[in-house]
Amino acid sequence: MDFSFTEEQTLLKDSFQRFLQDAYGFEDYRKIIETEQGYSADTWAQMGDLQWQGLPFSDADGGLGYGHIELLLLAEEMGRGLCVEPYMANVVLAGQTIAKLASAEQKSALLPGLMDGSRQISLAHAELGGRYQALWCETSASEQGDSWTLKGHKSMVLNAPNADQFLVVARISGATDEATGLGVFLIDKDASGVSLKANKVLGGGVAGELSLNNVAAQRLGGEAGEVIEDVLDLATAYSCADAYGAMQALLAKTAEYSKTRKQFGMPLGAFQVLQHRMVDMFIEVQQSQSMILMVMLRLSDSDRAARQKAVAACKAYMHKASKYVAQQAVQLHGGIGVTEELDIGHYFRRLTAFGSLFGDRTHQLRRLAALDKAQRQAQGKLANAA
Amino acid sequence: MNLEFSAEEKAFQQEVREWLRANKPDFPPSLTHSREQTLAWEQTLASKGWLATGWPKQYGGTGWTATQRYIWDTECALANVPGVNPFGVSMCGPVIMAFGNDEQKAEHLPHIVNATRLWCQGYSEPGSGSDLASLKTRAERDGDDYIVNGQKIWTTSAHIADWIFCLVRTDASGRKQEGISFLLIDMKTPGIEVREIRSIDGAHHLNEVFFKDVRVPAKNLVGEEGKGWTIAKFLLGHERTTIAGVPLCQAQIEELKVLRDADPNLRNDPKVDEDIAALEVDLLALEYTNLRALERAESGKPPGPESSGLKIKGTELQQALAEYKVEMGAYASLPWQAEAIGEAAYAQATAAYNIGRASTIYGGTNEIQKNVLAKFALGL
Numbered sequence: 149m150d151f152s153f154t155e156e157q158t159l160l161k162d163s164f165q166r167f168l169q170d171a172y173g174f175e176d177y178r179k180i181i182e183t184e185q186g187y188s189a190d191t192w193a194q195m196g197d198l199q200w201q202g203l204p205f206s207d208a209d210g211g212l213g214y215g216h217i218e219l220l221l222l223a224e225e226m227g228r229g230l231c232v233e234p235y236m237a238n239v240v241l242a243g244q245t246i247a248k249l250a251s252a253e254q255k256s257a258l259l260p261g262l263m264d265g266s267r268q269i270s271l272a273h274a275e276l277g278g279r280y281q282a283l284w285c286e287t288s289a290s291e292q293g294d295s296w297t298l299k300g301h302k303s304m305v306l307n308a309p310n311a312d313q314f315l316v317v318a319r320i321s322g323a324t325d326e327a328t329g330l331g332v333f334l335i336d337k338d339a340s341g342v343s344l345k346a347n348k349v350l351g352g353g354v355a356g357e358l359s360l361n362n363v364a365a366q367r368l369g370g371e372a373g374e375v376i377e378d379v380l381d382l383a384t385a386y387s388c389a390d391a392y393g394a395m396q397a398l399l400a401k402t403a404e405y406s407k408t409r410k411q412f413g414m415p416l417g418a419f420q421v422l423q424h425r426m427v428d429m430f431i432e433v434q435q436s437q438s439m440i441l442m443v444m445l446r447l448s449d450s451d452r453a454a455r456q457k458a459v460a461a462c463k464a465y466m467h468k469a470s471k472y473v474a475q476q477a478v479q480l481h482g483g484i485g486v487t488e489e490l491d492i493g494h495y496f497r498r499l500t501a502f503g504s505l506f507g508d509r510t511h512q513l514r515r516l517a518a519l520d521k522a523q524r525q526a527q528g529k530l531a532n533a534a
Numbered sequence: 535m536n537l538e539f540s541a542e543e544k545a546f547q548q549e550v551r552e553w554l555r556a557n558k559p560d561f562p563p564s565l566t567h568s569r570e571q572t573l574a575w576e577q578t579l580a581s582k583g584w585l586a587t588g589w590p591k592q593y594g595g596t597g598w599t600a601t602q603r604y605i606w607d608t609e610c611a612l613a614n615v616p617g618v619n620p621f622g623v624s625m626c627g628p629v630i631m632a633f634g635n636d637e638q639k640a641e642h643l644p645h646i647v648n649a650t651r652l653w654c655q656g657y658s659e660p661g662s663g664s665d666l667a668s669l670k671t672r673a674e675r676d677g678d679d680y681i682v683n684g685q686k687i688w689t690t691s692a693h694i695a696d697w698i699f700c701l702v703r704t705d706a707s708g709r710k711q712e713g714i715s716f717l718l719i720d721m722k723t724p725g726i727e728v729r730e731i732r733s734i735d736g737a738h739h740l741n742e743v744f745f746k747d748v749r750v751p752a753k754n755l756v757g758e759e760g761k762g763w764t765i766a767k768f769l770l771g772h773e774r775t776t777i778a779g780v781p782l783c784q785a786q787i788e789e790l791k792v793l794r795d796a797d798p799n800l801r802n803d804p805k806v807d808e809d810i811a812a813l814e815v816d817l818l819a820l821e822y823t824n825l826r827a828l829e830r831a832e833s834g835k836p837p838g839p840e841s842s843g844l845k846i847k848g849t850e851l852q853q854a855l856a857e858y859k860v861e862m863g864a865y866a867s868l869p870w871q872a873e874a875i876g877e878a879a880y881a882q883a884t885a886a887y888n889i890g891r892a893s894t895i896y897g898g899t900n901e902i903q904k905n906v907l908a909k910f911a912l913g914l
Contacts, residue, residue, distance in 0.1 A: 149601055149829045150536045217535065403912050423908035424901070430911055431843035438822035438840070445537055461815045510808070516815065517807035520791075530795055 151441055153217070160214075161221040167198070168229030174491045177230050177352075185310050186354040187233050196265025201239050209247055209259055216382065216447045220389035220440065227393030230494055232352035237307035238262055240386050242269035242315050244379045249332055249369035258313075258334075270311035272302035272358050273376060277324075280507035282377050284325050287360065289318035289333055289367075296367055298333055298360045308356030309346040311337055315368065316360065317376055332372045333365035340364070351501035352494075378452075381459040384506040385443050388462050391470045391502040392436050394495045398477040399429050401492065405481060422480060429476050432469040439465050457519050464512035467503045474499040537825065539601070547605045553582065554613040563616045565739045565889065569652065569694035575616050576649035586623050586647045588773070593631060593639070594647035600775055600831040611781035619691060622646040622653035624773055626699045629716070629765055633757040642697075642718070656686040656700035656719075656743060657766070664902050666701070667710045667763060671745060673702035673717060675752065680704075680717065682725075682748040688896070692728045692741035695721055701762050714762035718754040725749070735889035736871055770898060774841045775828045777897075778848030780821050786855045787814055793862060793879060800862060813855060820847050842907050846900045849893040856887040 153161070171191050180188045195201060204219045205211020219240070226235065239262070246258050246269075261267025278284025287300025298318050305314065314335050322329030335342060341363040344356045369375075403426055406417035416422050439462040446458035474496045478485035485492050507515070524530050539547065559575045561567070567575075579585040587603050589595020598606065610617075618624075627646045630638050645651040662669040671684025682702060692698065698719050705713030719726070725748035731740040757765055790810055794800040827841040860867045863880030874881035894900045908914040 149825065149832060151826055151829050152535065403914070406914065417908075417912075417914040420905070420908075423912075423914050424904045426912055426914065427904040427907045430839075430907065431847060434840050434843055435819040435823060435847065438819050438826060441535070441826070442818060442822045445535055461818050464811070464815045465819050513808045513811040513815070514804065517804075517811040520811070520814075521807070524791070524795070529792070 153221075157218060157221060160218055161225065164200075164222050164225035165228070167194075168225055168231055172229050172231055174230070174494075177232065177491075177494070178488075180232060181352050184354075186348065186352065187310070192233050192265050195233060195235070196263070199263070201235070201243075201265055202263040204239065205243065205247055205259065205263060209255055210263060211259075216385065217444050219382075220385060220444055223386045223389035224393035224396075224440075227390035227395075227498070228397045229393070230352070230397075230491065230498065234268065234307040234310060234353065236383060236386055236390075237270050237311075237353075238268055240383045241271035241273075241306065241379060244382055245271055245315055245332060245375060246368065248375045248378065249372060251369065254334070254366075254368055267313075268307065268311045269313045269315060270305050270308045270356075271315045271317075271379070272305040272308070273317045273380070274302065274304045275300075276303045280511040281325060282380050282507075283327050283330060283373050285317055285319045285330060286324055287316065287318045289320050289331055289365065291320075296331075296333055296365045298335065298363045298365045300360050302358040302360070304349075305344075305356045305358050306349070307354060308344055308358060309354045313337060314342075314358065316358075316365065317372065318365075327373045328371060330372045330376065331370075332368045332376070334368055335360075335363050335365045349501065351498035374452075377456075380506055381456060382447075384459050384463050385447060387502055387505055388436075388443065388459075388466050389440055391466055391499055392433075392440050394498055394502075395433050395436060395470055395473045398473050398492065398495050398499075399426070399433050402426060402429065402477045402480050409482075416480065425476055425480065429473045432473055436466050436469050453519055453523060457516055460512040460516040460519065463507065464509045464516060467509035467512070470499045470502060539605070543601055543605060546602055547609065550606055550609045551613075553584075554609055554615060557582070558613055558615050561616070562614060565735070566737045567616060571616075572619055572652065572694065573649055576618055579618065580647065580649045585618065585649055586627065588624065589627060589631070589647065593627075593643050600828045603776070604781075604825075604828055607776060608781040608784070611785040614785065619652060621655050621691065621695070621699075622649075622651065625655060625769055626653050626697075626718075628772060629699070629756060629769060632768060633716070633765055637753065638718070638756060651696040652691065652694055654689050654691045654695035654698045654721075654741075654743075656689060656698045658688045659685060660687050664899055666766070667714065669701055669703060669714065671700065671702050672706075673704050673715060673750070675704070676749075678752050680750045680752055680755070682717070682719065682745045682750055684745050686743040686745075688731075689728075689741045689743045690739050692721070692743050693730060693738070697721060698743065699756075701766060704759050711763040713760050714766070715759050716756040716762040716765045717750060718756060719748065719750050723748050723750065733889055734891070735885035737885065737889070771837070774837050774844065775824065775831050778820055778824045778844040779852055780817070780824045780848070783817050783820070783848075783851055783855060786852075786859070787817055789879065790855070790859060790862065793859075793877065797862075797877070806862070809858060813851070813858060816847075816851050816854070820844070820851055823847070839911050842903075842911055845897065846894075846903050849900065852893055853887075853890050856883070856890040859883045860887045 199212055202211040203214050207213040243262055275286055289296050289298050298316055316333045318331055318333055320329050320331050341361040343359045346356050349355045407415050409416050443458050443462045447455055449455050477492055478496050481492050484490050557578055561571055576585055584596055586595035587598055587606055591597035623646055630642055659669050673680040673682045698721055700717045700719055701714050702717050703713055704715040725746045727744040729742045730738045732738060733740050794806055800806045823840050830838050860883045863883050866876035866880035867883050869875055869881060
């Protein structure tokens with residue numbers, strides 16, 4: 149039994165933390181989130197110089213060849229450091245879709261720019277009508293000769309206003325919620341028929357509502373349903389690690405504040421009711437860490453359902469835990485906790501967004517139950533159930 | 535990172551599974567086993583050499599690693615075999631090993647490891663619950679003896695035990711934590727009276743124990759006079775890796791699923807699926823926290839911050855599971871000390887839920903645990 153990280157993993161994590169501490173003071177962050185693009189082009193370019201964007205890509209794809217453990221360690225530091233660079237949108241969502249689905253030719257056209265930070269691509273997967281269902285898709289793709297045409301509407305396309313290109317999940321055949329009949333299509337942001345409404349997103353970053361009116365597109369690879377589910381699961385795990393970093397920051401800052409802030413002639417931390425609240429926060433951070441370790445271990449399981457269950461369980465737990473830690477951090481800071489002056493409120497927003505992204509607790513609990521029932525069915529434990 | 539069991543550990547798991555299948559007693563786990571049932575099962579384990587799973591070989595224990603113990607506990611839960619009375623093997627034994635003299639070791643350890651004596655624990659008193667150090671049961675030195683006077687309460691198994699280990703006050707002059715001593719007392723000594731307490735499960739496992747001029751040989755003092763509080767703290771920090779009760783919770787989740795799947799009302803209700811999934815998610819977090827504590831124990835590191843919440847989260851989950859089973863049963867959970875109606879598994883659900891409320895109270899209430907955590911984990 150071994151929960152320890154390798155020396156290399158520990159060194160990587162330390163270097164992420166140091167870089168973000170230097171590059172991202174809270175005052176820098178506040179200026180960045182007020183800009184139109186919602187991230188720092190300088191920092192993004194520096195990350196490119198350090199090859200961070202290449203971290204999870206294989207050697208063959210020109211990346212650094214690290215796995216999901218290193219990726220989640222990076223995410224944890226992003227969360228701790230309130231980093232709003234568009235890493236998840238480009239590297240995890242779009243990048244991993246390309247890596248798992250695209251042809252060698254398509255990869256060599258797209259990945260080098262993505263990895264050095266010069267090209268940005270957004271994955272357009274979500275549609276409001278499907279809530280959090282990964283494969284619910286009304287946007288259609290039709291084939292004419294050797295070209296494809298897309299029609300439909302995509303929501304909450306992360307980092308869309310900064311993207312040079314979009315990867316659009318569209319339905320080629322089948323019913324709206326069917327798992328098969330899906331493809332991923334590449335379009336340019338300026339292509340005819342594309343219109344984008346830019347939005348800021350809760351917790352930092354930007355996104356867009358993407359309308360596609362007979363847009364000419366290039367297909368990436370073949371049947372895309374499983375790849376989309378796998379990529380969204382990796383992104384979910386990534387966002388959980390990000391949330392875990394933010395939760396640690398909130399606990400540390402709240403405990404520290406409670407030692408210096410005095411009321412009734414005593415530090416807040418001397419009041420038992422507040423001590424117990426902070427102990428509950430501490431326990432939730434510990435349990436969340438256990439869930440992150442669980443996901444790190446199980447994401448390499450050869451059984452796909454085991455990987456999916458691990459991610460669903462982690463998110464279901466951490467949505468509740470992160471909400472508790474964020475709410476109590478604001479509560480224990482009192483009035484100053486509900487202002488934009490202090491970083492506490494910004495972590496709060498980040499964690500609120502985390503809760504909804506890629507499926508909330510309710511969605512993940514239902515998903516977990518369905519996966520478990522399918523497994524029990526296969527094991528013959530539901531023999532007399534109807 | 536790697537959590538796979540080694541080939542040796544897998545072989546051990548298989549051996550344990552087969553042995554439990556062949557030697558499982560014909561009565562299920564219960565808090566109200568008779569003295570005969572308790573001794574019979576424990577002596578079966580002892581004859582295999584598998585009673586003292588946390589002890590080194592030198593004293594007749596298994597000498598198992600933390601992982602082997604985890605496998606053992608998990609297999610016992612899956613096989614639904616009765617637990618072992620913890621007061622001898624898990625509590626008094628380790629204290630005697632750590633603080634006792636050679637004579638005490640020779641006198642008591644063989645009886646514990648062979649299950650020829652049953653123990654109980656004399657800690658709480660009517661006026662000393664969470665504030666245990668305020669305890670008043672006096673032990674006054676008289677020649678080669680102590681004379682003990684006072685009362686203990688919530689003494690599980692006192693009515694079937696041969697011996698009791700007690701915290702007693704040998705000095706009332708200083709700080710309350712000082713002047714406490716750790717004394718071993720034969721329950722047959724004149725002046726001891728045991729009275730039963732009926733608990734909210736309707737059963738008898740708790741007792742009051744009265745001491746009136748009980749003459750205890752001074753050689754039964756463990757450690758130094760006045761250093762009993764150090765031993766009490768040693769025991770509170772003991773058994774960190776098993777305190778959460780993960781294997782039992784896993785068996786209970788599986789039982790809830792089996793009950794759900796057998797009932798057309800429950801198996802077609804998405805709310806039930808969601809509720810059980812929520813319990814399972816909590817259990818998974820607890821399991822991995824427990825594994826982290828286990829890994830630290832295995833590699834000889836002191837307990838980390840992860841272990842502090844294990845008692846709190848573990849007992850909360852045990853209670854939530856018991857509560858949910860009662861609610862799943864609907865009317866079938868209501869018969870009280872009566873024949874089951876409907877699914878027999880619900881007949882005992884309410885009693886188990888009721889007495890399960892004690893788990894967040896004993897061993898230091900969860901509120902006391904939080905006081906301790908605030909100080910040591912958060913520096914408040």
